[in-house]
Amino acid sequence: MTRSTAVAVPPRPPAHDPVRTSRVLLDRLVVMGWPIAVLFLVGVLTVVQLAAAVDGRPAYLVGPLEVAQALVRDWAILLDASTVTLARLTAGFAIGAFCGVAVGLVSGALRTVEDLVDPVVSFSYPLPKIALYPIFAVWLGFTDSARVLVVAIVCFYPVYISALSGTRGIDPGLVRVALNAGASRRRAFLSVIVPAAMPRVMVGLQLGLAMGYAALFGAESLGGTSTGLGPRIMLALEGNPFSDVYASFVCFALLGVVTGGLLRFAGHIVTRGQQLTAVGHG
Amino acid sequence: MASHTGLTTPRRPQFWRMVQGSAHRFRRLTSFLIVLALWQILSTWVDDPLSLPDPASVASRLGTLLLDGTLIENARITGVRGLLGLVLGVALGISVALAAARVRLIRAALEPLLILSYPVPRLALYPIAIIILGFGGPSEIALVTIECAFVLFFTTLSAASSIPRDLMWSAINVGVGRIGMLALTARASLPGILAGIRIATPVTLATAVVAELLAATNGLGGLVRQYAVYIQTADMFAVILALGFIGFALDRVTVALTRAAVFWERDVEL
Numbered sequence: 424m425t426r427s428t429a430v431a432v433p434p435r436p437p438a439h440d441p442v443r444t445s446r447v448l449l450d451r452l453v454v455m456g457w458p459i460a461v462l463f464l465v466g467v468l469t470v471v472q473l474a475a476a477v478d479g480r481p482a483y484l485v486g487p488l489e490v491a492q493a494l495v496r497d498w499a500i501l502l503d504a505s506t507v508t509l510a511r512l513t514a515g516f517a518i519g520a521f522c523g524v525a526v527g528l529v530s531g532a533l534r535t536v537e538d539l540v541d542p543v544v545s546f547s548y549p550l551p552k553i554a555l556y557p558i559f560a561v562w563l564g565f566t567d568s569a570r571v572l573v574v575a576i577v578c579f580y581p582v583y584i585s586a587l588s589g590t591r592g593i594d595p596g597l598v599r600v601a602l603n604a605g606a607s608r609r610r611a612f613l614s615v616i617v618p619a620a621m622p623r624v625m626v627g628l629q630l631g632l633a634m635g636y637a638a639l640f641g642a643e644s645l646g647g648t649s650t651g652l653g654p655r656i657m658l659a660l661e662g663n664p665f666s667d668v669y670a671s672f673v674c675f676a677l678l679g680v681v682t683g684g685l686l687r688f689a690g691h692i693v694t695r696g697q698q699l700t701a702v703g704h705g
Numbered sequence: 706m707a708s709h710t711g712l713t714t715p716r717r718p719q720f721w722r723m724v725q726g727s728a729h730r731f732r733r734l735t736s737f738l739i740v741l742a743l744w745q746i747l748s749t750w751v752d753d754p755l756s757l758p759d760p761a762s763v764a765s766r767l768g769t770l771l772l773d774g775t776l777i778e779n780a781r782i783t784g785v786r787g788l789l790g791l792v793l794g795v796a797l798g799i800s801v802a803l804a805a806a807r808v809r810l811i812r813a814a815l816e817p818l819l820i821l822s823y824p825v826p827r828l829a830l831y832p833i834a835i836i837i838l839g840f841g842g843p844s845e846i847a848l849v850t851i852e853c854a855f856v857l858f859f860t861t862l863s864a865a866s867s868i869p870r871d872l873m874w875s876a877i878n879v880g881v882g883r884i885g886m887l888a889l890t891a892r893a894s895l896p897g898i899l900a901g902i903r904i905a906t907p908v909t910l911a912t913a914v915v916a917e918l919l920a921a922t923n924g925l926g927g928l929v930r931q932y933a934v935y936i937q938t939a940d941m942f943a944v945i946l947a948l949g950f951i952g953f954a955l956d957r958v959t960v961a962l963t964r965a966a967v968f969w970e971r972d973v974e975l
Contacts, residue, residue, distance in 0.1 A: 449810075452813070456816075456817060460815070462814070483836050535732065543736055546949060547949055548952070549911070549951075549953060549956055550911075550948050551910065554929050557941060558938075558942075633826070636825070640829050653829075656832055659832040668833070672829055675825065675829050679826070680824065
């Protein structure tokens with residue numbers, strides 16, 4: 424083979440095209456996703472901060488920096504309150520979610536159980552369960568037990584519904600394969616139906632968590648307690664400085680975001696190996 | 706179908722299925738009767754009408770409240786606020802979601818934030834809304850709007866993202882412009898949007914009632930609060946029962962409406 428006599432030519436430096444470069448950069452950022460969200464958030468906060476510096480602004484318009492100051496100043500009190508709220512939520516969510524998954528999966532497996540439980544659940548589903556809190560307060564007093572009970576009941580519903588729905592929306596072929604391979608009905612249930620129902624169960628758990636936080640805030644704010652983040656936020660109505668109120672809200676938000684993220688992470692572990700995302704992008 | 710499995714085909718399958726269907730419905734009805742029976746037993750055992758009134762007194766209070774118009778008037782108040790909030794929230798949620806579905810930049814900016822903030826209760830902002838908009842209707846409508854907007858945003862975005870690519874490409878190939886593509890996306894997401902409205906309806910009722918409970922305004926939630934404060938337990942139970950019926954009826958109506966609107970689909974799956 425003859426040697427090529429071509430001379431290596433150094434690559435030409437790319438023509439400086441600002442429009443194309445910025446478009447490529449933007450594209451890359453969009454694909455990554457979160458940088459745009461962060462930029463957007465920073466932009467919104469900046470606008471709020473600037474608006475809060477204007478004289479004659481309404482009292483409820485507080486700049487993020489002032490809220491951050493309040494956060495740092497009151498961190499011990501806020502940590503205390505957050506712990507109380509988190510404890511109540513965890514207790515209620517654990518009880519409600521566990522019952523929801525158990526009853527939901529069993530209802531999916533046994534028609535009789537479903538016939539007994541489902542009508543009552545379906546009927547009471549649109550009822551706002553927080554309306555039951557006054558009744559529980561009459562029975563149990565304005566104690567943590569009443570609040571945890573409300574949270575547990577609120578969390579039960581979406582978890583039960585999604586667990587039941589999860590046992591239904593499974594490809595029947597999967598179950599038939601297991602039965603054909605000689606699995607007993609109980610084994611087919613535990614090894615095929617339960618794992619296949621998990622994606623929907625995780626969605627239900629997320630819903631339950633969100634509704635649980637709302638119910639807990641309602642229960643804490645309906646009176647009878649001075650601990651927790653709820654009462655601190657309600658103090659806005661009593662003329663409390665708004666920076667304190669927003670600081671408490673930020674703590675509440677942090678609780679929600681962190682627990683939501685933990686739940687999502689747990690969901691990824693539980694549904695590992697399953698193909699979940701919808702195909703097709705409009 | 707061949708019966709190689711060795712199972713015999715049942716005699717008169719239609720009759721057997723009818724019997725099974727009746728037994729099934731009977732069991733479902735029984736569950737309500739069991740709850741009623743348990744309630745009666747418990748209330749007799751507790752024997753304190755201020756803690757647990759018996760079903761009969763609750764039923765009679767329910768009848769009284771219906772007849773003297775209290776329930777209807779307050780249901781109207783809650784209903785109007787809820788409906789307004791639902792309409793506004795649906796419109797807001799759908800618009801933002803469709804914008805996010807068509808413009809990637811908007812989606813990249815909003816979706817992560819909204820996903821992260823989903824477990825944060827919008828209810829916690831209600832006191833601020835009261836300060837800004839005042840007690841009563843406007844702040845409650847604002848809260849309901851935000852809740853419904855969240856639900857509709859996620860369902861619409863999910864539906865718009867699941868549109869088959871071929872459909873979109875065919876439209877582009879035919880020369881459909883930007884507005885046409887937006888209309889196409891909206892039309893194709895309609896089943897998902899209607900499913901979202903079905904989810905949002907109980908959320909509307911619950912949020913409106915909670916708002917009224919917290920702010921002690923009028924409406925059904927305000928009624929519950931009022932009866933709770935004066936420990937009129939039977940009345941409280943009656944209103945809660947009425948809330949249950951209303952919610953149930955609303956759900957049935959919404960299902961019927963959405964089924965009629967999306968008539969080409971079999972069972973709308975949530």
